[in-house]
Each structure stands twice: as C-alpha cells, then as structure tokens.
Amino acid sequence: MKILFLSSLYSPHVGGGAEIVLQRTVEGLKARGADVVVLATGPQPGLHVTEVRGVKVYRAGLLNTYWHFSEQRPNALARLGWHLRDRYNSGMRRFIAEVLSREAVELVVCHNLAGWSVAAWDEIAQARLPSVQVLHDMYLSCPGSNMFRKGSACASPCTLCRSFRQGHAERSAQVDAVVGVSRFLLDRLRSQQFFRGAHAQVIYSASAPPDxxxxxxxxxxxxxxxxxxxxxxxxxxxxxxxxxxxxxxxxxxxxxxxxxxxxxxxxxxxxxxxxxxxxxxxxxxxxxxxxxxxxxxxxxxxxxxxxxxxxxxxxxxxxxxxxxxxxxxxxxxxxxxxxxxxxxxxxxxxxxxxxxxxxxxxxxxxxxxxxxxxxxxxxxLDTEQMLDRYQALFRQVVQNRSPRHDNDVALYSL
The missing domain is CATH 3.40.50.2000 (Glycogen Phosphorylase B;)
Structure with missing residues (x-):
C-alpha cells in the first residue's frame, strides 16, 4: 500500500523528538520496501517536492500569519492570531487533496497537526481513506500543545483551550486508529472523549541504540x-x-x-x-x-x-x-x-x-x-519492533475498514 505521512514538520525542520521519531519510522518502513511519502508544512508559498534521504517529501506553504518553525518568537497578539486560524485551517485542505490525488494514497498516518489543524481529518474522510493518528503531545487539547500555564501543569483544559478546541473531539471520530507514544498520553486524550470508536494502542517511540x-x-x-x-x-x-x-x-x-x-x-x-x-x-x-x-x-x-x-x-x-x-x-x-x-x-x-x-x-x-x-x-531501543507494530496496525486498519466510513463519511462545519 502507499502510505502518506502527514506532519507539521519534517527533516531538516526538526522541532523535537516527534520529528526524529517520524523520520526514523518513515525511513525504516521504506527500507523494508514500503511505499511511503511525506507531506509537511514549509516556509515557501505553494506546494513543493523535495527528497530527504531517498524519501519523497512534499512541503506546503503554511496559510497562516507566519510559519511556526522560526527562531524568533512572535509577540502574544501574533501568536493568538495564529492559533485562531489554526483552530480550523480550511485552506490547508487543498494541499492534502492535491497530494492524495497525485500519489494514489491508500492510508494516511497523521502525526503532529499544528499548521494543518483538524481540517486534515475532514479532507482525509472526504477522500474515503483510512487514517491513523499518532499522538506526540497535547495539541488536540491545548493550542500550546503542553497544557502548562503560569508555572504549573493544567489538570484539565482551561476555558480558552476549550474554546479553541471546540468540536475537535467530535471530529476525531473519523479516525480509524489512534496511537499514543505513552500510555499516559493516550489515556489522557481518550478520557476527554477523543477517538471514540477508534482502535487504540500504545507504541513507544524507539531511540537509536548507542554503539x-x-x-x-x-x-x-x-x-x-x-x-x-x-x-x-x-x-x-x-x-x-x-x-x-x-x-x-x-x-x-x-x-x-x-x-x-x-x-x-x-x-x-x-x-x-x-x-x-x-x-x-x-x-x-x-x-x-x-x-x-x-x-x-x-x-x-x-x-x-x-x-x-x-x-x-x-x-x-x-x-x-x-x-x-x-x-x-x-x-x-x-x-x-x-x-x-x-x-x-x-x-x-x-x-x-x-x-x-x-x-x-x-x-x-x-x-x-x-x-x-x-x-x-x-x-x-528496538526500532525493528516499533516498525513491526506499526506495520501490523496499518494492515489491520486497511483490512478492517469500518463500513460507516465508506458509506457515511462524516463531514463537519464550524
């Protein structure tokens, strides 16, 4: 099958461990013979194709007030405007649609959605394709992705976060399977009514062992x-x-x-x-x-x-x-x-x-x-075991696609 990996960033734009693990996964699956392609945001307008270590990577110019991968931290007002747009960035859907059409994709695996927003799920559902969401942080509950405010961890989403994330849990019902990189993360999102009906499991991110x-x-x-x-x-x-x-x-x-x-x-x-x-x-x-x-x-x-x-x-x-x-x-x-x-x-x-x-x-x-x-x-440290588990999950999702997704695609509007 051809698999599209959708991510906020991709090498050489690395914001943290999520991008490192994603690249390790994509390259590992390609080495096993899988047909993989990546779509990430980028600083240049339009859609561009590059190659990173033998992997085809599409980069879509982010349709927001600024590209979020930057050394300069924008002021509070600019960040607020960015997050308002990122609540549901419908403009980014056309890039997803174009890549799905070009590549004859059979499965979409979403990683960090910052920049794409949950509008990505709607576009994938409209294309009647199965999807997997890999959770790396609390983006779906908190615009800042960390549920941390005024020097302490938030026990639950605050009023502002709930406003910015209104309707997200309902949209997540379109996802076929969800993966948490930790039990804590998966349980926290599911306790907030995300991914109801989706197959859920923990797949720990593998780190390359030292020599x-x-x-x-x-x-x-x-x-x-x-x-x-x-x-x-x-x-x-x-x-x-x-x-x-x-x-x-x-x-x-x-x-x-x-x-x-x-x-x-x-x-x-x-x-x-x-x-x-x-x-x-x-x-x-x-x-x-x-x-x-x-x-x-x-x-x-x-x-x-x-x-x-x-x-x-x-x-x-x-x-x-x-x-x-x-x-x-x-x-x-x-x-x-x-x-x-x-x-x-x-x-x-x-x-x-x-x-x-x-x-x-x-x-x-x-x-x-x-x-x-x-x-x-x-x-x-066992990358091969991590890849085994992802491949088994991907096969299961494609083979066991629920009829409700094929015949009754759920589309939402704000």
Missing part, C-alpha cells in the same frame, strides 16, 4: 576522586523544570557540578544563567548524546509539565547513565524508581535535591542503577 563499544565505556564504576557530575539535556524552557533544577542544585551541601546542554529562547537562557550564579553550573549548548553522557554521572529530567514521553531519559539510560526524573506524564513509564533511577515530585520541591543528595551519599546505589540502566530500556 556497543561506546555503551561499554559508559558502564564502568564512577571515579570517586572528583565531584559528582549532574547533567541536563534538552530544550531550555520553563516547563522543563530548569529553574527548579538550578535552585535545588544550589542547595546541595557537597561538591558537585551541573552541565546544561541545549538551547532555548535567548531571553529565557539569560534568565537561567543569571539564576545559576556559580561556576559549578555551566551552559554548554548543543551536544550529541555520545559526547554529553561522557561528561555526566547522573542525568536529570526535572519536567514540571506532563512530559508526553521523554526520549532524553531513554537516551541517558541507553548510555548507562542513571536518571533522576519527575513523576509527571510518561516519564514513570521509562524511569522506575530504584531500578534505573530515582523519581521526584515537583509538588514537593525538595524531593529533587534529596534525590541528588542520595546519589552522592550512596555510590553503591548509583553504580547499581547505572549497571541496570541499559537493560531497563532495551525495549525502547
């Missing part, structure tokens, strides 16, 4: 003649809990260092650097996982929002580095307290500092967690 020789070098007892080295790797943003991490690190009563790898908005980076105020905290910019995890003894993932999954936690464990993680979102599905790391609770701020102190106080524990870390995430 065996590289991994072996990590799995060695930590040197005790130097301070304990903590490290954070990822986007520098408020919901990632960096302020909490820096504040708790500064309370530690033992010698330690903290390396922070990654980039964020320039003003927020400056705020964090001013907060750090000690040479023991260094900001080292972008780092490859192989380079970064050589520099740390313990990784910290202090998210104060509901992290949808947490590939960075998988990567740390894959390099035999134990992890201190918050007990939010999908992180507890990766980090098991006392097995490959320790869990802390943003609702109890001192729990992070206490976990860091425990790692220093009990080197036997730290070494045991490190020795168990790689094995604990082996199932997250």
């Amino acid at each position: 065996a020789l590289v991994s072996a070098r990590f799995n060695e007892p930590r040197r005790t003649d130097r301070p304990l080295r903590f490290g954070y790797m990822g986007t520098l943003s408020e919901q990632k809990g960096l302020r909490w991490l820096i504040e708790q690190f500064r309370t530690l009563a033992f010698p330690a260092t903290l390396s922070i790898a990654g980039r964020g908005q320039a003003d927020y980076e400056q705020t964090l650097k001013a907060l750090a105020g000690t040479p023991n905290i260094t900001f080292i910019g972008y780092q490859s996982p192989e380079s970064f995890y050589r520099q740390v003894d313990v990784a910290v993932v202090p998210s104060i929002w509901n992290e949808p999954f947490g590939l960075v936690a998988v990567e740390a464990c894959a390099h035999s580095v134990p992890v201190i993680a918050s007990n939010r979102g999908g992180l507890p599905e990766i980090i098991r307290d006392g097995t490959n790391g320790l869990l802390c609770d943003p609702a109890q701020p001192r729990s992070l500092g206490q976990a860091m102190a425990r790692m220093n106080r009990d080197p036997v524990l730290r070494d045991r967690l490190a020795s168990q870390a790689r094995a604990s995430v082996e199932h997250f």
Whole structure:
C-alpha cells in the first residue's frame, strides 16, 4: 500500500523528538520496501517536492500569519492570531487533496497537526481513506500543545483551550486508529472523549541504540576522586523544570557540578544563567548524546509539565547513565524508581535535591542503577519492533475498514 505521512514538520525542520521519531519510522518502513511519502508544512508559498534521504517529501506553504518553525518568537497578539486560524485551517485542505490525488494514497498516518489543524481529518474522510493518528503531545487539547500555564501543569483544559478546541473531539471520530507514544498520553486524550470508536494502542517511540563499544565505556564504576557530575539535556524552557533544577542544585551541601546542554529562547537562557550564579553550573549548548553522557554521572529530567514521553531519559539510560526524573506524564513509564533511577515530585520541591543528595551519599546505589540502566530500556531501543507494530496496525486498519466510513463519511462545519 502507499502510505502518506502527514506532519507539521519534517527533516531538516526538526522541532523535537516527534520529528526524529517520524523520520526514523518513515525511513525504516521504506527500507523494508514500503511505499511511503511525506507531506509537511514549509516556509515557501505553494506546494513543493523535495527528497530527504531517498524519501519523497512534499512541503506546503503554511496559510497562516507566519510559519511556526522560526527562531524568533512572535509577540502574544501574533501568536493568538495564529492559533485562531489554526483552530480550523480550511485552506490547508487543498494541499492534502492535491497530494492524495497525485500519489494514489491508500492510508494516511497523521502525526503532529499544528499548521494543518483538524481540517486534515475532514479532507482525509472526504477522500474515503483510512487514517491513523499518532499522538506526540497535547495539541488536540491545548493550542500550546503542553497544557502548562503560569508555572504549573493544567489538570484539565482551561476555558480558552476549550474554546479553541471546540468540536475537535467530535471530529476525531473519523479516525480509524489512534496511537499514543505513552500510555499516559493516550489515556489522557481518550478520557476527554477523543477517538471514540477508534482502535487504540500504545507504541513507544524507539531511540537509536548507542554503539556497543561506546555503551561499554559508559558502564564502568564512577571515579570517586572528583565531584559528582549532574547533567541536563534538552530544550531550555520553563516547563522543563530548569529553574527548579538550578535552585535545588544550589542547595546541595557537597561538591558537585551541573552541565546544561541545549538551547532555548535567548531571553529565557539569560534568565537561567543569571539564576545559576556559580561556576559549578555551566551552559554548554548543543551536544550529541555520545559526547554529553561522557561528561555526566547522573542525568536529570526535572519536567514540571506532563512530559508526553521523554526520549532524553531513554537516551541517558541507553548510555548507562542513571536518571533522576519527575513523576509527571510518561516519564514513570521509562524511569522506575530504584531500578534505573530515582523519581521526584515537583509538588514537593525538595524531593529533587534529596534525590541528588542520595546519589552522592550512596555510590553503591548509583553504580547499581547505572549497571541496570541499559537493560531497563532495551525495549525502547528496538526500532525493528516499533516498525513491526506499526506495520501490523496499518494492515489491520486497511483490512478492517469500518463500513460507516465508506458509506457515511462524516463531514463537519464550524
């Protein structure tokens, strides 16, 4: 069958782990002989065809006030206007229709829909094609995709989010199957009445395993003649809990260092650097996982929002580095307290500092967690197993297409 993967972004435009996993999936299926094509948004008007590592990629110029993949963060008014248009962007449907016609697509697999909006589901349904929705974040509940506001995670959609997402749950009934990259994410959306009647399952995103020789070098007892080295790797943003991490690190009563790898908005980076105020905290910019995890003894993932999954936690464990993680979102599905790391609770701020102190106080524990870390995430490193599960799902969706989709296509209007 010919499969169209629809996504907000596609390489080389990478906003986060969702795009990395999507590319890994598309290229993996192509290597297995599948007929795949990608449609993503782009900065140039009209529809253009490119090729990325042997995969045909269509890029459609985003019909909105600005293209959302930009280093410059627009002001609040511009962002509000963008999200109003993205509530249902009917203009983007014509690009989908054109690619469906050109490529004789048999199945559409939707990933992040920012820019396309849920209008994509209507266009796919009108073409009488089966569809699968892969969930990477909370976009369907929250325009910001993170359900995080005023420094804390939202327990439920606020009034503004409900307004911007009115009718989305009803439209999702057109989707044949839904995949969550974590149990947390899938359960949260379905509890909000999304994807009623759709086949639902969890398929964890697979991370590429490090080279065996590289991994072996990590799995060695930590040197005790130097301070304990903590490290954070990822986007520098408020919901990632960096302020909490820096504040708790500064309370530690033992010698330690903290390396922070990654980039964020320039003003927020400056705020964090001013907060750090000690040479023991260094900001080292972008780092490859192989380079970064050589520099740390313990990784910290202090998210104060509901992290949808947490590939960075998988990567740390894959390099035999134990992890201190918050007990939010999908992180507890990766980090098991006392097995490959320790869990802390943003609702109890001192729990992070206490976990860091425990790692220093009990080197036997730290070494045991490190020795168990790689094995604990082996199932997250198996790309072939992930591809097997996706292929089985795609076959099932095409073969078991419900008659209600063929004979009674549901179209909605705002």
